[in-house]
Amino acid sequence: MPRHYTLIAISACLVPAFAASGLCEATCTAYLQQFNLEGCWTDKITITCCSSLQYAESYTLCIAHCGVKERLAAWESFRQICRTSSCGSNSSYDDVYFTALDSSISEQDALTRDGSLDAAVNISWEKFAAWFAYQDATAxxxxxxxxxxxxxxxxxxxLMAISWFSKLYYHICHAQLGERGRFSSYIQKHFILPSLHGSRHAEPILIYGIPVATIPLRWQAYxxxxxxxxxxxxxxxxxxxxxxxxxxxxxxxxxxxxxxxxxxxxxxxxxxxxxxxxxxxxxxxxxxxxxxxxxxxxxxxxxxxxxxxxxxxxxxxxxxxxxxxxxxxxxxxxxxxxxxxxxxxxxxxxxxxxxxxxxxxxxxxxxxxxxxxxxxxxxxxxxxxxxxxxxxxxxxxxxxxxxxxxxxxRLVRVLSGNISGYAEIHANADATQIIIKPLVPFKYRPGQYAFLYVLRFNIWQSNPFSIAETRDNKYICVAKRRRGVTSRLHGYAVDRDTHRARIWLEGPHGTTYPLERYESVLLLAGGIGITAAISYAVHLKDKGRKQQVAFIWAVREKESVSWIASQLRHIGENDFIEVHVFVTSGEKEAAENKKEPMDNDGLSSLSDCKTVFEMDLDDDDRLYKEPTFDDNCDSNGMSEQFFPSTVHFHYYRPRISRIVRDSMNHESKSLAVFACGPVRMLDEVRSAVIENLDDKGGKRIDYFEDGFA
CATH class of the missing domain: 1.20.120 (Four Helix Bundle (Hemerythrin (Met), subunit A))
Structure with missing residues (x-):
């Protein structure tokens, strides 16, 4: 006996025993789709007949091959689909079956006839078994x-549940952060923090000068x-x-x-x-x-x-x-x-x-x-x-x-009160200060951002802005002038001293990192990334916990200090947060004025000054003595004397790798490194943290990064 007939015979024997209540019906429905039955219409799910008996009779002959229970279930389902008397839905199964049996034609005759059929089609047992096997496999x-x-x-x-439980375990079981275990340190160094390839992650890959993609982190890629x-x-x-x-x-x-x-x-x-x-x-x-x-x-x-x-x-x-x-x-x-x-x-x-x-x-x-x-x-x-x-x-x-x-x-959050808010927009050097006054104040945490709908420009498109500080139920953002909305905002602010605009506010969004739980904190910001970093610095200062905090900001022009001058002054009014502002354009300035030479690498160490990490170097190790604002006031007339003694100004590029290394080598049980700024700086900070991590366990060091600024 040929192989397929053997399988058909086996399937035929198993049909009555194992046919599901819906499988018998599906088999007959699929089988009858190939025929042009008079008065019937077809779609992807069902074939029903609303004007003749041919379909009902063919259907009864087909389901006769099923078990008794499956046959009755299929017939009842058919009666619910076809309710008109002409379809036989009010007739019993036996009446329709015996009527159809006397006048039915074979499948071969049905397929060779032209036009619609006027008689029921009687399916053979072998063909039914094949169709049943096909429908069973399809199901x-x-x-x-x-x-x-x-x-x-x-x-x-x-994946989200694992991350959630890990974060929950971290907060519940490590309320007091201590040393990190060997396994945790290894995962952090070789899986969580590194990029998939090399040290580039935030900075995009360039092909002929065109950015085409960014390289994901190793855990993201895996x-x-x-x-x-x-x-x-x-x-x-x-x-x-x-x-x-x-x-x-x-x-x-x-x-x-x-x-x-x-x-x-x-x-x-x-x-x-x-x-x-x-x-x-x-x-x-x-x-x-x-x-x-x-x-x-x-x-x-x-x-x-x-x-x-x-x-x-x-x-x-x-x-x-x-x-x-x-x-x-x-x-x-x-x-x-x-x-x-x-x-x-x-x-x-x-x-x-x-x-x-x-x-x-x-x-x-x-x-x-x-x-x-x-x-x-x-x-x-x-x-x-x-x-x-x-x-x-x-x-x-x-x-x-x-x-x-x-x-x-999102719409409810906007309509709940923030729809009637406004924003004061001030031009400040090449940035725009946005002071948001929503109708209903919201609870804000450091590191969060909000989406603003500036109605003057576009009523349905929003843009994210990091919140640098909240004061008197007002929320302060600083936006660097670039393309699109930020450029238009700056242009409106330049045209007048103060520009007041209606806004819709959606937020806040984003997660807040628990930096207050660490003994030492290193905050690194570049350019407009100061908006996220300064919010953490203000938060740590207001907490009043005696942590060792170093705040590093690298900015191109000294006029940009006016973006957050009041916040810098505020966080500098204590003895445990030390602020270092690196004005990178000062390198060229110093060279033109023939001041003391600097490191041509364009980078310096935090060790140039005695900081809260108490890292002392000999005077010979200083790269050069930086000028003060006394003789170099910025465009707003702001001098160094405006700031407390804990705010230091430098006129060269910070050596990120040495700053991170010195901070990680400091004697404390835990260190949080936070970075927000240009993509190249973020990759440099990440690489420095990975390089100095000990994968054998020990001091707890966590790296946090903020992509919104």
Whole structure:
């Protein structure tokens, strides 16, 4: 006996015993789709008849091959679908069955007749067994596809849960920070902090001078690679292809169809984490401790995986019809509206993938954002139409609901009082000071940022600004003049002494690092990164805890000191925070004035001054004695005498590596290193911390980085 007939015989014997209540119905429904039964209409889910008995009679003859329980369940389901008497829905199964048995024709005769059939089709036992095996394999594959999709979506949830529990354990079990264990130190040095390759992370990779991408951290890269590997494994895992269905479909076509179905289901289920990562994620940020850049990175890689699965879905469907050799059926299927919308959805997703490249976001962010939203809307609308006849369209509803809730919460936060707020905008050198006065004050923590809608410019687009300080229910931000909104804000402020603008405020967002728990704190800021760093310095000063805090700010022009002069003066009014301002343009100035020579590396050590870390060097080790503001007042007439003695000014570049090394070698049980500034500076600080970490355990050293400024 040929192999496939043996499998058919085995399947036929098992049908009555193992047929699920829905599988018998699905088998007969799928089988009857190939016939042109008079008065019936067909879609992807059901075939119903509303004007003749041919479908009802054919259906009863088909389900007769099922077990008694499954047969009655299938007939009851049919009666609920077809309720008119002409369809037989009010007749008993036995009446319709015996009537159909007398007047039925064979499947071969039915397939050779032209036009619609006027008699019931009687399916043979062998053909029913083959169709049953095919539907059983299809149902198994669909079930496995949903399991695999749930695992992929749950992967990100598991990763967030691990981060949350780690953060919870850190706060509960290490209220008093002590030495770090060997394993924890090794993970920190070789997995958490390092970039995937080299020392570059924040600074983008350049190709012919064009920024194309940034290199993720090692733990981020490993997380994304594992996610992609899981997706690829699931795409090619067991498809439950069965030879018992060979009378219906060959195994190669079956595999192509199952691959298409699986990749499509997995792509739809990936919508849930995709839109979760696309939101503001204020709650998840606080829970996991992840930065906004981390959520965006995972959003991008989830989107790339989704597009890959969508392309596999399209290729699989095409391969299935080409292998079947029925080109006319393929064209007819593709030209159906429901499938055309699927093509539109895949095209929109590919366009999103192209326009979301790093270079477009960096240089044309506002255009990128508008186009990104428009294409995303087109994608979801066309995908919804494409999935209209599939039950797993509900995964799309879940995803859109998550995103809609995030948007709704953001809108509620704006409408709850901040919609009536205003901001005073002052031009200050090449920066803009924004003093926000919301109608309803909110609780602010250091390191947080807010999104501002400047109604004069754009009512629907917001931009993030770090909050440097809060005073008298006013929130102070400083924005460096660049392209887009910051340039327009500065231009309006320059035109008049004070520019008052209506704003909508959404926030605050972002996580706060527990720097107050460490014995020593090193705050490093570059340029406009001072806005995030100064908020921590003010917080530590107001806490009044006797920590050893060194505050380092590297800025190009000394006029920029006026950005946060009052805050610098405030944090300098104590004996445990020592402030060092490095004016990097002073190198050229000093060289022109032939002052004492400086290190040509353009870097200095914090050891040049006696700091709270009590690091003493001989006078010969000083690079040069820096001038004071007494003879070099800035454009605002501010001199060094304006600041307390704990605020020191230097006129050269700080040697980041030596500052970090000296701070880490200081005798204290714990040290927090915080950095916010230009991307090159962030990479330099990170590399210095990694280089000086001891992976064998010992002193607890944690590195924190802020990407918003």
């Amino acid at each position: 198994r594959n669909s079930r496995n596809s949903k399991i695999f999709g749930a695992i992929l979506a749950g992967y990100w949830a598991l 997380s994304c690679v594992l996610f992609m590997v899981l997706n690829l494994i699931f795409l090619v895992a067991e498809f439950n292809v069965t030879g018992a269905a060979s009378l219906v479909i060959d195994e190669t076509s079956q595999a192509a169809l199952y691959a298409a179905n699986r990749s499509g289901i997995m792509a739809v289920m990936l919508m849930v984490p995709l839109l979760q990562f696309a939101g503001r994620n204020s709650l998840l940020t606080r829970m996991t401790g992840w930065s906004n850049d981390t959520f965006k990175l995972f959003h991008r890689w989830t989107a790339r995986t989704l597009v890959l699965d969508s392309l596999v879905h399209s290729i699989g469907i095409t391969a299935y019809y080409l292998l079947s050799g029925d080109a006319s059926k393929y064209r007819a299927t593709i030209l159906r509206n429901i499938n055309m919308f699927g093509i539109f959805a895949i095209s929109a997703s590919c366009m999103i993938l192209i326009q979301a490249q790093y270079v477009f976001q960096r240089y044309w962010y506002e255009i990128f954002l508008t186009l990104h939203l428009v294409l995303a809307i087109v994608f979801f609308i066309t995908l919804r139409v494409h999935l209209s006849n599939y039950t797993f369209v509900y995964y799309l509803y879940v995803a859109v609901t998550i995103y809609a809730v995030d948007r709704l919460m």
